[in-house]
Amino acid sequence: MNMLVQTLSSFFIYAVVAIFAQNAVFSRALGVSRLVKLVDDGATGSLLFCACMCAVQLISAPLAFLCNKFLLAPVEWRAMLRPLVMLLCSAAGLGIVLVAVTLLKLSAANKVARMLPMATFNCAVLGCLFLTTGQNFTFVQTMGFALGSAAGYTFALLAVTEAQRKLKNRSVPNTFQGLPVTLLYIAVLALAIYGFTGHMVAF
Amino acid sequence: MWAKRVQYLNENYARIAKSDRIFLNNPVIMSGLGLAPLVVAASNGKNALMLATMVLLMLTPTRVLGSFVSKVLKFRALAYCLSAAVLYIGAYYLMKDWYDVQIVSLGIYLPLLIVEPIIIKRYERNTPEKWTTALRKGLLTTAGYALVIFLVGMLREFLSLGSLFGMQLVETPILPMANLASGGFIVVALLCAFWRGAVNVLKKWINMEAKKYQ
Numbered sequence: 001m002n003m004l005v006q007t008l009s010s011f012f013i014y015a016v017v018a019i020f021a022q023n024a025v026f027s028r029a030l031g032v033s034r035l036v037k038l039v040d041d042g043a044t045g046s047l048l049f050c051a052c053m054c055a056v057q058l059i060s061a062p063l064a065f066l067c068n069k070f071l072l073a074p075v076e077w078r079a080m081l082r083p084l085v086m087l088l089c090s091a092a093g094l095g096i097v098l099v100a101v102t103l104l105k106l107s108a109a110n111k112v113a114r115m116l117p118m119a120t121f122n123c124a125v126l127g128c129l130f131l132t133t134g135q136n137f138t139f140v141q142t143m144g145f146a147l148g149s150a151a152g153y154t155f156a157l158l159a160v161t162e163a164q165r166k167l168k169n170r171s172v173p174n175t176f177q178g179l180p181v182t183l184l185y186i187a188v189l190a191l192a193i194y195g196f197t198g199h200m201v202a203f
Numbered sequence: 204m205w206a207k208r209v210q211y212l213n214e215n216y217a218r219i220a221k222s223d224r225i226f227l228n229n230p231v232i233m234s235g236l237g238l239a240p241l242v243v244a245a246s247n248g249k250n251a252l253m254l255a256t257m258v259l260l261m262l263t264p265t266r267v268l269g270s271f272v273s274k275v276l277k278f279r280a281l282a283y284c285l286s287a288a289v290l291y292i293g294a295y296y297l298m299k300d301w302y303d304v305q306i307v308s309l310g311i312y313l314p315l316l317i318v319e320p321i322i323i324k325r326y327e328r329n330t331p332e333k334w335t336t337a338l339r340k341g342l343l344t345t346a347g348y349a350l351v352i353f354l355v356g357m358l359r360e361f362l363s364l365g366s367l368f369g370m371q372l373v374e375t376p377i378l379p380m381a382n383l384a385s386g387g388f389i390v391v392a393l394l395c396a397f398w399r400g401a402v403n404v405l406k407k408w409i410n411m412e413a414k415k416y417q
Binding site for chain 1 (some may be wrong): 221232233235236237238242243244253278279280281284285287288291292293295296311312314315317318319321323326327333383384385386387388389391393394395396397399400403
Protein backbone atom coordinates (compact mmCIF):
# COMPACT_ATOMS: atom_id res chain seq x y z
CA MET A 1 0.00 0.00 0.00
CA ASN A 2 2.80 2.34 1.03
CA MET A 3 4.69 1.58 -2.17
CA LEU A 4 1.61 2.29 -4.28
CA VAL A 5 1.14 5.68 -2.61
CA GLN A 6 4.81 6.48 -3.13
CA THR A 7 4.61 5.51 -6.81
CA LEU A 8 1.47 7.55 -7.38
CA SER A 9 2.84 10.57 -5.55
CA SER A 10 6.07 10.39 -7.57
CA PHE A 11 4.03 10.21 -10.79
CA PHE A 12 1.88 13.22 -9.89
CA ILE A 13 4.77 15.31 -8.57
CA TYR A 14 6.69 14.86 -11.82
CA ALA A 15 3.56 15.56 -13.85
CA VAL A 16 2.84 18.79 -11.94
CA VAL A 17 6.48 19.87 -12.15
CA ALA A 18 6.41 19.33 -15.93
CA ILE A 19 3.19 21.35 -16.28
CA PHE A 20 4.23 24.38 -14.27
CA ALA A 21 7.78 24.70 -12.90
CA GLN A 22 9.42 23.00 -15.90
CA ASN A 23 6.85 23.90 -18.54
CA ALA A 24 8.21 22.88 -21.95
CA VAL A 25 7.41 26.25 -23.52
CA PHE A 26 7.88 28.76 -20.72
CA SER A 27 11.00 27.36 -19.08
CA ARG A 28 12.80 25.66 -21.99
CA ALA A 29 11.17 27.16 -25.10
CA LEU A 30 10.60 23.66 -26.48
CA GLY A 31 8.24 23.56 -29.44
CA VAL A 32 7.81 27.33 -29.43
CA SER A 33 8.30 27.65 -33.20
CA ARG A 34 5.36 25.29 -33.76
CA LEU A 35 3.34 27.02 -31.04
CA VAL A 36 3.54 30.45 -32.68
CA LYS A 37 2.28 28.87 -35.92
CA LEU A 38 -0.53 26.99 -34.16
CA VAL A 39 -1.98 29.99 -32.37
CA ASP A 40 -3.29 31.30 -35.68
CA ASP A 41 -5.08 28.01 -36.48
CA GLY A 42 -7.79 28.32 -33.79
CA ALA A 43 -8.55 26.14 -30.78
CA THR A 44 -9.93 23.03 -32.58
CA GLY A 45 -6.81 22.34 -34.64
CA SER A 46 -4.58 23.20 -31.70
CA LEU A 47 -6.34 20.82 -29.31
CA LEU A 48 -6.20 17.99 -31.83
CA PHE A 49 -2.49 18.68 -32.30
CA CYS A 50 -1.97 18.53 -28.53
CA ALA A 51 -3.97 15.28 -28.27
CA CYS A 52 -1.78 13.72 -30.98
CA MET A 53 1.35 14.98 -29.24
CA CYS A 54 0.20 13.62 -25.87
CA ALA A 55 -0.53 10.17 -27.37
CA VAL A 56 2.83 10.00 -29.14
CA GLN A 57 4.67 11.22 -26.06
CA LEU A 58 3.01 8.67 -23.76
CA ILE A 59 3.92 5.83 -26.12
CA SER A 60 7.42 6.94 -26.98
CA ALA A 61 8.48 7.80 -23.41
CA PRO A 62 8.49 4.18 -22.12
CA LEU A 63 10.16 3.04 -25.35
CA ALA A 64 12.87 5.66 -24.86
CA PHE A 65 13.26 4.61 -21.23
CA LEU A 66 13.82 0.98 -22.23
CA CYS A 67 16.13 1.86 -25.13
CA ASN A 68 18.19 4.11 -22.88
CA LYS A 69 18.52 1.44 -20.21
CA PHE A 70 19.28 -1.57 -22.37
CA LEU A 71 20.57 -0.17 -25.65
CA LEU A 72 22.35 3.12 -25.00
CA ALA A 73 23.68 2.74 -21.45
CA PRO A 74 26.27 0.05 -22.30
CA VAL A 75 27.51 1.94 -25.39
CA GLU A 76 30.47 4.30 -24.97
CA TRP A 77 29.50 6.75 -27.74
CA ARG A 78 25.85 6.99 -26.70
CA ALA A 79 25.84 10.80 -26.97
CA MET A 80 26.14 10.49 -30.76
CA LEU A 81 23.51 7.75 -31.07
CA ARG A 82 20.95 9.08 -28.60
CA PRO A 83 19.18 11.43 -31.08
CA LEU A 84 18.78 8.63 -33.64
CA VAL A 85 17.44 6.18 -31.04
CA MET A 86 15.05 8.76 -29.55
CA LEU A 87 13.86 9.68 -33.03
CA LEU A 88 13.11 6.03 -33.79
CA CYS A 89 11.21 5.75 -30.48
CA SER A 90 9.03 8.73 -31.36
CA ALA A 91 8.56 7.35 -34.89
CA ALA A 92 7.37 4.07 -33.33
CA GLY A 93 4.96 6.11 -31.21
CA LEU A 94 3.67 7.80 -34.35
CA GLY A 95 3.20 4.42 -36.05
CA ILE A 96 1.23 2.99 -33.12
CA VAL A 97 -1.04 6.06 -32.91
CA LEU A 98 -1.59 5.98 -36.67
CA VAL A 99 -2.56 2.30 -36.61
CA ALA A 100 -4.86 2.85 -33.63
CA VAL A 101 -6.61 5.78 -35.32
CA THR A 102 -7.06 3.76 -38.53
CA LEU A 103 -8.41 0.70 -36.70
CA LEU A 104 -10.80 2.74 -34.59
CA LYS A 105 -12.09 4.47 -37.77
CA LEU A 106 -12.27 7.86 -36.07
CA SER A 107 -14.04 10.64 -37.98
CA ALA A 108 -10.99 12.86 -37.72
CA ALA A 109 -8.63 10.10 -38.94
CA ASN A 110 -7.48 12.02 -42.02
CA LYS A 111 -6.85 15.18 -40.05
CA VAL A 112 -4.93 13.21 -37.40
CA ALA A 113 -2.83 11.52 -40.09
CA ARG A 114 -1.90 14.93 -41.52
CA MET A 115 -1.11 16.36 -38.10
CA LEU A 116 0.82 13.43 -36.62
CA PRO A 117 4.22 14.10 -38.25
CA MET A 118 4.17 17.69 -36.97
CA ALA A 119 3.07 16.51 -33.51
CA THR A 120 5.76 13.83 -33.39
CA PHE A 121 8.86 15.38 -34.88
CA ASN A 122 9.05 18.51 -32.81
CA CYS A 123 11.27 19.81 -30.05
CA ALA A 124 8.66 19.34 -27.30
CA VAL A 125 8.41 15.56 -27.82
CA LEU A 126 12.11 14.90 -28.45
CA GLY A 127 13.07 17.38 -25.71
CA CYS A 128 11.01 15.44 -23.17
CA LEU A 129 12.69 12.17 -24.24
CA PHE A 130 16.16 13.73 -23.99
CA LEU A 131 15.41 15.12 -20.54
CA THR A 132 13.94 11.94 -19.07
CA THR A 133 16.72 9.72 -20.43
CA GLY A 134 19.53 12.20 -19.82
CA GLN A 135 18.57 12.79 -16.20
CA ASN A 136 18.05 9.04 -15.55
CA PHE A 137 14.42 9.25 -14.45
CA THR A 138 12.76 6.07 -13.17
CA PHE A 139 9.94 4.55 -15.22
CA VAL A 140 7.22 6.17 -13.09
CA GLN A 141 8.98 9.53 -13.15
CA THR A 142 9.38 9.24 -16.93
CA MET A 143 5.66 8.59 -17.44
CA GLY A 144 4.66 11.39 -15.07
CA PHE A 145 7.01 13.85 -16.76
CA ALA A 146 5.86 12.81 -20.25
CA LEU A 147 2.18 13.29 -19.37
CA GLY A 148 2.89 16.58 -17.60
CA SER A 149 5.04 17.84 -20.44
CA ALA A 150 2.26 17.26 -22.99
CA ALA A 151 -0.32 18.80 -20.64
CA GLY A 152 2.01 21.74 -20.03
CA TYR A 153 2.40 22.31 -23.76
CA THR A 154 -1.40 22.26 -24.14
CA PHE A 155 -1.71 24.73 -21.27
CA ALA A 156 0.86 27.03 -22.88
CA LEU A 157 -0.82 26.77 -26.28
CA LEU A 158 -4.24 27.59 -24.84
CA ALA A 159 -2.84 30.50 -22.82
CA VAL A 160 -1.18 32.02 -25.89
CA THR A 161 -4.18 31.32 -28.18
CA GLU A 162 -6.52 32.98 -25.70
CA ALA A 163 -4.26 36.03 -25.52
CA GLN A 164 -4.27 36.49 -29.30
CA ARG A 165 -7.56 38.41 -29.13
CA LYS A 166 -5.88 41.06 -27.01
CA LEU A 167 -2.57 40.89 -28.83
CA LYS A 168 -4.24 41.62 -32.18
CA ASN A 169 -5.43 44.95 -30.77
CA ARG A 170 -4.81 47.99 -32.98
CA SER A 171 -3.03 49.80 -30.15
CA VAL A 172 -0.08 47.39 -30.56
CA PRO A 173 2.53 49.15 -32.75
CA ASN A 174 2.66 47.89 -36.33
CA THR A 175 6.16 46.41 -36.14
CA PHE A 176 5.31 44.53 -32.93
CA GLN A 177 2.20 42.86 -34.31
CA GLY A 178 2.31 39.11 -34.95
CA LEU A 179 5.41 37.22 -33.85
CA PRO A 180 7.14 39.93 -31.72
CA VAL A 181 4.17 40.64 -29.45
CA THR A 182 3.43 36.91 -29.08
CA LEU A 183 7.04 36.33 -28.00
CA LEU A 184 6.82 39.22 -25.55
CA TYR A 185 3.66 37.72 -24.07
CA ILE A 186 5.39 34.33 -23.71
CA ALA A 187 8.33 36.16 -22.08
CA VAL A 188 6.05 37.66 -19.44
CA LEU A 189 4.56 34.24 -18.64
CA ALA A 190 8.06 32.69 -18.61
CA LEU A 191 9.19 35.39 -16.18
CA ALA A 192 6.17 34.68 -13.95
CA ILE A 193 7.07 30.98 -13.85
CA TYR A 194 10.71 31.84 -13.14
CA GLY A 195 9.52 34.05 -10.29
CA PHE A 196 7.43 31.16 -9.00
CA THR A 197 10.22 28.55 -9.11
CA GLY A 198 13.08 30.95 -8.32
CA HIS A 199 15.72 29.17 -10.39
CA MET A 200 16.65 28.42 -13.97
CA VAL A 201 15.92 24.85 -15.03
CA ALA A 202 18.71 22.56 -16.20
CA PHE A 203 18.94 21.75 -19.89
CA MET B 204 21.04 53.79 -63.94
CA TRP B 205 19.82 54.44 -60.39
CA ALA B 206 16.25 55.00 -61.61
CA LYS B 207 16.27 51.70 -63.49
CA ARG B 208 17.65 49.86 -60.49
CA VAL B 209 15.06 51.32 -58.11
CA GLN B 210 12.21 50.56 -60.50
CA TYR B 211 13.46 47.01 -60.96
CA LEU B 212 13.59 46.57 -57.18
CA ASN B 213 10.10 48.01 -56.78
CA GLU B 214 8.56 45.81 -59.48
CA ASN B 215 10.30 42.63 -58.33
CA TYR B 216 10.29 43.26 -54.59
CA ALA B 217 8.05 40.28 -53.72
CA ARG B 218 10.18 37.84 -55.76
CA ILE B 219 13.47 39.19 -54.40
CA ALA B 220 12.16 39.16 -50.83
CA LYS B 221 10.96 35.57 -51.19
CA SER B 222 14.36 34.28 -52.22
CA ASP B 223 16.35 36.41 -49.75
CA ARG B 224 16.83 34.31 -46.61
CA ILE B 225 19.21 36.73 -44.91
CA PHE B 226 17.54 40.11 -44.50
CA LEU B 227 14.17 40.50 -46.26
CA ASN B 228 12.82 37.03 -45.49
CA ASN B 229 14.97 35.80 -42.63
CA PRO B 230 13.52 32.47 -41.40
CA VAL B 231 13.74 33.44 -37.73
CA ILE B 232 12.51 37.01 -38.01
CA MET B 233 9.71 36.48 -40.50
CA SER B 234 8.59 32.89 -39.83
CA GLY B 235 9.70 32.27 -36.25
CA LEU B 236 11.72 29.15 -37.10
CA GLY B 237 14.52 27.82 -34.90
CA LEU B 238 13.48 29.73 -31.79
CA ALA B 239 14.24 27.13 -29.09
CA PRO B 240 18.06 27.20 -29.31
CA LEU B 241 18.03 30.99 -29.75
CA VAL B 242 15.89 31.70 -26.71
CA VAL B 243 17.63 29.37 -24.25
CA ALA B 244 21.01 28.10 -25.45
CA ALA B 245 22.33 31.15 -27.33
CA SER B 246 22.94 33.06 -24.10
CA ASN B 247 26.49 34.17 -24.95
CA GLY B 248 28.84 34.58 -27.89
CA LYS B 249 30.62 31.27 -27.36
CA ASN B 250 27.36 29.28 -27.30
CA ALA B 251 26.18 31.21 -30.37
CA LEU B 252 29.39 30.26 -32.18
CA MET B 253 28.95 26.57 -31.32
CA LEU B 254 25.29 26.60 -32.35
CA ALA B 255 26.10 28.36 -35.62
CA THR B 256 28.82 25.77 -36.36
CA MET B 257 26.41 22.92 -35.70
CA VAL B 258 23.74 24.51 -37.89
CA LEU B 259 26.34 24.96 -40.63
CA LEU B 260 27.25 21.27 -40.35
CA MET B 261 23.65 20.08 -40.32
CA LEU B 262 21.22 22.35 -42.16
CA THR B 263 22.40 22.18 -45.77
CA PRO B 264 23.56 18.52 -45.68
CA THR B 265 20.21 17.49 -44.14
CA ARG B 266 18.28 19.35 -46.80
CA VAL B 267 20.33 17.81 -49.60
CA LEU B 268 20.31 14.30 -48.13
CA GLY B 269 16.60 14.65 -47.34
CA SER B 270 15.87 15.51 -50.96
CA PHE B 271 17.44 12.18 -52.04
CA VAL B 272 16.06 10.02 -49.20
CA SER B 273 12.50 11.34 -49.64
CA LYS B 274 12.52 9.91 -53.17
CA VAL B 275 12.94 6.43 -51.69
CA LEU B 276 11.16 6.83 -48.35
CA LYS B 277 7.69 8.20 -49.10
CA PHE B 278 7.11 9.28 -45.50
CA ARG B 279 8.85 12.62 -45.99
CA ALA B 280 8.91 13.71 -42.33
CA LEU B 281 10.79 10.58 -41.32
CA ALA B 282 13.09 10.90 -44.34
CA TYR B 283 14.24 14.39 -43.31
CA CYS B 284 14.48 13.62 -39.58
CA LEU B 285 16.42 10.39 -40.18
CA SER B 286 18.79 12.24 -42.50
CA ALA B 287 19.37 14.82 -39.77
CA ALA B 288 19.87 12.15 -37.07
CA VAL B 289 22.40 10.25 -39.19
CA LEU B 290 24.28 13.43 -40.07
CA TYR B 291 24.25 14.40 -36.40
CA ILE B 292 26.60 11.49 -35.63
CA GLY B 293 29.33 12.95 -37.84
CA ALA B 294 28.57 16.54 -36.85
CA TYR B 295 28.76 15.68 -33.15
CA TYR B 296 32.12 13.97 -33.68
CA LEU B 297 33.50 17.13 -35.34
CA MET B 298 32.01 19.40 -32.68
CA LYS B 299 33.55 17.27 -29.92
CA ASP B 300 36.89 17.52 -31.70
CA TRP B 301 36.70 21.30 -32.16
CA TYR B 302 35.06 22.45 -28.92
CA ASP B 303 35.65 19.47 -26.58
CA VAL B 304 33.61 19.57 -23.35
CA GLN B 305 32.29 23.07 -24.03
CA ILE B 306 29.47 21.59 -26.11
CA VAL B 307 27.93 20.35 -22.85
CA SER B 308 26.82 23.95 -22.19
CA LEU B 309 24.33 23.60 -25.09
CA GLY B 310 22.61 20.71 -23.27
CA ILE B 311 19.69 19.15 -25.11
CA TYR B 312 19.61 21.96 -27.70
CA LEU B 313 22.43 20.37 -29.67
CA PRO B 314 20.69 17.00 -30.34
CA LEU B 315 17.34 18.80 -30.64
CA LEU B 316 18.56 20.33 -33.89
CA ILE B 317 17.56 17.08 -35.65
CA VAL B 318 13.89 18.06 -35.29
CA GLU B 319 14.31 21.83 -35.33
CA PRO B 320 11.82 23.27 -37.88
CA ILE B 321 14.51 25.41 -39.52
CA ILE B 322 16.34 22.21 -40.51
CA ILE B 323 13.49 19.83 -41.38
CA LYS B 324 10.68 22.23 -42.37
CA ARG B 325 10.96 21.28 -46.05
CA TYR B 326 9.18 17.95 -45.40
CA GLU B 327 5.86 19.80 -44.98
CA ARG B 328 5.73 20.54 -48.72
CA ASN B 329 4.44 17.79 -50.97
CA THR B 330 6.63 18.54 -53.95
CA PRO B 331 10.12 17.01 -53.90
CA GLU B 332 13.09 19.35 -54.01
CA LYS B 333 15.98 19.21 -56.48
CA TRP B 334 19.31 18.73 -54.75
CA THR B 335 20.73 21.89 -56.36
CA THR B 336 17.82 23.95 -55.01
CA ALA B 337 18.23 22.27 -51.62
CA LEU B 338 21.93 23.18 -51.61
CA ARG B 339 21.35 26.84 -52.58
CA LYS B 340 18.43 27.42 -50.22
CA GLY B 341 20.15 25.49 -47.45
CA LEU B 342 23.25 27.68 -47.62
CA LEU B 343 21.18 30.88 -47.66
CA THR B 344 19.04 29.74 -44.73
CA THR B 345 22.20 28.77 -42.81
CA ALA B 346 23.64 32.25 -43.39
CA GLY B 347 20.42 33.94 -42.25
CA TYR B 348 20.09 31.76 -39.15
CA ALA B 349 23.77 32.08 -38.22
CA LEU B 350 23.49 35.87 -38.45
CA VAL B 351 20.54 35.92 -36.04
CA ILE B 352 22.23 33.42 -33.67
CA PHE B 353 25.31 35.66 -33.44
CA LEU B 354 23.25 38.80 -32.96
CA VAL B 355 21.13 37.23 -30.22
CA GLY B 356 24.10 35.53 -28.51
CA MET B 357 26.22 38.68 -28.45
CA LEU B 358 23.30 40.91 -27.41
CA ARG B 359 22.35 38.60 -24.57
CA GLU B 360 25.94 38.30 -23.34
CA PHE B 361 26.41 42.07 -23.46
CA LEU B 362 23.12 42.78 -21.69
CA SER B 363 23.45 40.09 -19.02
CA LEU B 364 27.19 40.18 -18.31
CA GLY B 365 28.45 43.36 -19.96
CA SER B 366 30.96 41.36 -22.02
CA LEU B 367 31.46 40.07 -25.57
CA PHE B 368 33.02 36.63 -26.13
CA GLY B 369 34.27 36.80 -22.53
CA MET B 370 35.89 40.24 -22.91
CA GLN B 371 34.52 42.64 -20.28
CA LEU B 372 33.21 45.87 -21.86
CA VAL B 373 31.13 47.49 -19.12
CA GLU B 374 31.33 47.10 -15.36
CA THR B 375 27.63 46.81 -14.56
CA PRO B 376 25.37 44.50 -16.57
CA ILE B 377 22.48 46.33 -18.22
CA LEU B 378 19.85 43.58 -18.09
CA PRO B 379 20.98 40.58 -15.99
CA MET B 380 17.81 38.64 -16.86
CA ALA B 381 18.86 38.46 -20.52
CA ASN B 382 20.48 35.07 -19.96
CA LEU B 383 17.20 33.56 -18.70
CA ALA B 384 14.64 32.00 -21.04
CA SER B 385 12.30 34.97 -20.47
CA GLY B 386 15.14 37.39 -21.28
CA GLY B 387 15.84 35.37 -24.43
CA PHE B 388 12.22 35.72 -25.50
CA ILE B 389 12.37 39.49 -24.92
CA VAL B 390 15.63 39.94 -26.85
CA VAL B 391 14.36 37.85 -29.79
CA ALA B 392 11.00 39.68 -29.77
CA LEU B 393 12.65 43.11 -29.81
CA LEU B 394 15.09 42.03 -32.52
CA CYS B 395 12.17 40.73 -34.61
CA ALA B 396 10.25 43.98 -34.17
CA PHE B 397 13.17 46.24 -35.13
CA TRP B 398 14.22 44.00 -38.02
CA ARG B 399 10.66 43.89 -39.40
CA GLY B 400 10.44 47.66 -38.94
CA ALA B 401 13.66 48.12 -40.91
CA VAL B 402 12.36 45.86 -43.71
CA ASN B 403 9.12 47.90 -43.86
CA VAL B 404 11.07 51.18 -44.00
CA LEU B 405 13.23 49.84 -46.83
CA LYS B 406 10.16 48.65 -48.74
CA LYS B 407 8.47 52.05 -48.38
CA TRP B 408 11.66 53.87 -49.39
CA ILE B 409 12.04 51.76 -52.55
CA ASN B 410 8.40 52.47 -53.38
CA MET B 411 8.80 56.23 -52.89
CA GLU B 412 12.03 56.35 -54.90
CA ALA B 413 10.41 54.41 -57.75
CA LYS B 414 7.49 56.85 -57.80
CA LYS B 415 9.91 59.78 -58.18
CA TYR B 416 11.25 58.42 -61.48
CA GLN B 417 7.90 57.40 -62.97
